[in-house]
Amino acid sequence: MMFNQESRRLLLQGNEAIAHGALAAGCRFFAGYPITPATEIAELMAAELPKVDGTFIQMEDEIASMAAIIGASLTGVKSMTATSGPGFSLMQENLGYACIAEVPCVVVNVMRGGPSTGLPTCPSQGDVQMARWGTHGDHPVIVLATSSVSDSFSITVKAFNLSEQYRVPVILLSDEVVAHTRECVQLPEQKTIRVVDRIRPSVPPDWYKPYEGDTRGVPHMAAFGDGYRHHVTGLVHDEYGFPTQRPSEVLQFQQRLTKKITRGFADIMITRGFMLEDAEVAVIAYGSVARSALKAVEDARKQGVKAGLLQLITLFPFPRSQVTPVLEQCRAVLVPEMNMGQISREVQRVNQNRCVVAKHNRIDGQFITPNEIHGHLIKL
Amino acid sequence: MSVSAQAIRHEYLRHNKKFPHVWCPGCGNGIVMAALLRAVYRMELSKDEVVLASGIGCSGRMPTYLDFNTLHTTHGRALTYATGVKLANPALNVVAIMGDGDATAIGGNHFIHAARRNLNLTAIIINNSIYGMTGGQYSPTTPFGSTSTTSLYGHIEHAFSIAELAVTAGASFVARATVFHGELLDRLIEQAMEKRGFAVVEVISNCHVQYGRRNKLGNAVEMLQSFKENSVTVTRAAKLSAEELEGKTTVGVLTDREMPISTEEYQKVRQRASTTKGKV
Ligand SMILES: Cc1ncc(C[n+]2csc(CCOP(=O)(O)OP(=O)(O)O)c2C)c(N)n1
Ligand code: SF4
Numbered sequence: 001m002m003f004n005q006e007s008r009r010l011l012l013q014g015n016e017a018i019a020h021g022a023l024a025a026g027c028r029f030f031a032g033y034p035i036t037p038a039t040e041i042a043e044l045m046a047a048e049l050p051k052v053d054g055t056f057i058q059m060e061d062e063i064a065s066m067a068a069i070i071g072a073s074l075t076g077v078k079s080m081t082a083t084s085g086p087g088f089s090l091m092q093e094n095l096g097y098a099c100i101a102e103v104p105c106v107v108v109n110v111m112r113g114g115p116s117t118g119l120p121t122c123p124s125q126g127d128v129q130m131a132r133w134g135t136h137g138d139h140p141v142i143v144l145a146t147s148s149v150s151d152s153f154s155i156t157v158k159a160f161n162l163s164e165q166y167r168v169p170v171i172l173l174s175d176e177v178v179a180h181t182r183e184c185v186q187l188p189e190q191k192t193i194r195v196v197d198r199i200r201p202s203v204p205p206d207w208y209k210p211y212e213g214d215t216r217g218v219p220h221m222a223a224f225g226d227g228y229r230h231h232v233t234g235l236v237h238d239e240y241g242f243p244t245q246r247p248s249e250v251l252q253f254q255q256r257l258t259k260k261i262t263r264g265f266a267d268i269m270i271t272r273g274f275m276l277e278d279a280e281v282a283v284i285a286y287g288s289v290a291r292s293a294l295k296a297v298e299d300a301r302k303q304g305v306k307a308g309l310l311q312l313i314t315l316f317p318f319p320r321s322q323v324t325p326v327l328e329q330c331r332a333v334l335v336p337e338m339n340m341g342q343i344s345r346e347v348q349r350v351n352q353n354r355c356v357v358a359k360h361n362r363i364d365g366q367f368i369t370p371n372e373i374h375g376h377l378i379k380l
Numbered sequence: 381m382s383v384s385a386q387a388i389r390h391e392y393l394r395h396n397k398k399f400p401h402v403w404c405p406g407c408g409n410g411i412v413m414a415a416l417l418r419a420v421y422r423m424e425l426s427k428d429e430v431v432l433a434s435g436i437g438c439s440g441r442m443p444t445y446l447d448f449n450t451l452h453t454t455h456g457r458a459l460t461y462a463t464g465v466k467l468a469n470p471a472l473n474v475v476a477i478m479g480d481g482d483a484t485a486i487g488g489n490h491f492i493h494a495a496r497r498n499l500n501l502t503a504i505i506i507n508n509s510i511y512g513m514t515g516g517q518y519s520p521t522t523p524f525g526s527t528s529t530t531s532l533y534g535h536i537e538h539a540f541s542i543a544e545l546a547v548t549a550g551a552s553f554v555a556r557a558t559v560f561h562g563e564l565l566d567r568l569i570e571q572a573m574e575k576r577g578f579a580v581v582e583v584i585s586n587c588h589v590q591y592g593r594r595n596k597l598g599n600a601v602e603m604l605q606s607f608k609e610n611s612v613t614v615t616r617a618a619k620l621s622a623e624e625l626e627g628k629t630t631v632g633v634l635t636d637r638e639m640p641i642s643t644e645e646y647q648k649v650r651q652r653a654s655t656t657k658g659k660v
Contacts, residue, residue, distance in 0.1 A: 050653035
């Protein structure tokens with residue numbers, strides 16, 4: 001049975017939309033461990049995956065969940081897990097494994113207040129830098145953020161596509177507000193959805209070098225059982241997949257990992273601009289806060305303030321090429337976040353004193369309202 | 381089938397790369413590896429259908445050398461990766477190879493849950509009573525009173541019996557051998573791989589370098605000799621009193637039982653989900 005043959009109008013919460021997006025992208029394996037506010041993703045996957053010949057498993061913890069999705073992906077099956085802060089902490093070691101062994105998979109983190117058990121039912125954006133740097137070592141990773149129910153569907157599809165295309169884990173950040181808000185959405189027809197699959201080797205097994213990058217720096221990926229027997233390891237490895245400590249091979253490997261992402265910047269960095277054409281002040285925002293920001297910008301426009309919004313969908317690699325023009329054009333930008341400034345520091349890094357970068361932070365477990373942003377924006 | 385042992389090894393070793401191996405001369409890991417290869421050979425499995433997953437440790441290096449689909453994972457997690465592989469492609473014959481620390485310290489929770497879950501997987505645990513790779517620290521199977529680099533003054537904790545732990549946690553098949561018992565080991569690994577359900581083979585092995593030396597247990601040969609002397613078969617053990625069994629290792633099949641296998645049960649879930657409203 002094909003999932004979602006017909007275009008459907010549904011009342012969904014963000015978490016459900018993520019599950020629908022994953023299924024539409026071809027996800028057929030989910031492993032997870034219950035945690036607020038992400039649990040509904042697992043529940044929907046548990047209900048739907050068996051209907052499409054997929055597999056759901058509730059593992060004993062998030063370490064195991066992350067490992068299981070990597071194992072499944074190695075057999076050629078698109079896979080995903082979903083969690084929140086404490087579980088995301090547990091996933092970090094195996095997330096690094098997915099980076100070094102270049103195993104496509106999608107990890108959803110529905111952010112809640114932290115650290116530790118923190119504020120389980122309150123929204124937060126406290127895991128942004130962790131999503132980028134949580135696992136040890138220099139590593140490539142793609143981090144996307146969703147801001148609405150319909151985004152939760154389409155950005156999840158995008159997350160799978162990027163992960164297959166670049167053979168990297170993609171981290172999808174949602175937050176408690178997006179996760180539990182219900183909105184009416186029109187899910188697109190399956191045949192209109194662009195679904196990308198990893199490239200399988202075209203050479204005969206004897207010629208196959210499992211970790212030789214193609215022109216994009218991305219190795220072609222055989223599935224276990226396909227006849228392309230190969231070795232997969234978390235040790236730094238050569239093109240054949242075997243451990244190496246030879247400096248030239250180590251360097252070549254590490255550079256390829258980074259460059260495959262760098263080469264794809266234009267493809268990977270996704271942002272949305274609103275009313276930026278003539279903007280003199282702008283808000284740079286992501287996740288649920290971007291929706292408050294849009295309302296704030298509209299209100300400011302009504303008062304004659306030339307305000308605009310740059311919404312970041314891709315948080316990492318940080319979309320410098322889209323942020324820089326805004327910094328060059330505007331007198332000031334405001335970065336509202338439900339953390340102490342995890343993206344504003346990125347904005348400041350690329351700003352190089354071009355304009356004023358103002359922060360607006362909330363860490364009391366409460367959502368940032370349009371009024372708050374508006375009040376701050378018109379003072380800039 | 382009078383193919384020589386050497387020919388079998390030759391068939392399954394990876395020749396293109398990465399020899400010599402990392403193991404110390406005389407290490408029991410090689411004995412376990414050869415027994416595994418003989419089992420694969422006798423079962424006439426194609427190399428393409430075998431997946432060998434390992435964790436981190438000396439034992440964890442085994443997959444590197446073997447011409448299967450091989451997966452060298454993170455410390456303690458071999459079974460969790462193997463679970464993903466097996467569930468996503470149940471046609472593959474999946475074996476997880478682990479050290480004692482790997483399987484019962486950092487991976488202890490995964491181990492008991494894998495046993496409870498009953499996937500059709502084989503777990504081989506090479507129990508050398510020590511953390512070999514990191515240089516001889518105590519593990520969950522280091523005996524009370526013995527010496528390691530982190531228990532210089534005598535170990536004060538009590539050891540797990542891995543096989544008994546697996547029985548209690550619900551594994552379908554549980555067996556134990558030592559690296560001295562070559563033929564028994566061959567047979568048990570084959571039985572475990574043939575078993576439909578979660579099958580565990582605990583192999584008592586020698587780390588004469590990090591454990592034997594510090595505890596004055598002699599070289600590899602002397603350690604194997606003591607494995608021979610200290611072992612009793614399951615049948616004989618049944619006739620011995622608790623006192624007589626003190627300090628002995630029971631070898632043979634501890635449990636062999638039929639239980640629903642979760643990959644097959646999940647197939648039923650798929651049918652139920654598609655035909656009814658998802659409820660039983
Ligand atoms: C998360 C993590 N912690 C610690 C280590 C370091 N480490 C590597 S191997 C090992 C223990 C190995 O002992 P065992 O599992 O008994 O296998 P053996 O080396 O004896 O075969 C440890 C602690 C690691 N690799 N990863
Ligand atoms: S340290 Fe011990 S377990 Fe490791 S290879 Fe040497 S003898 Fe074997």
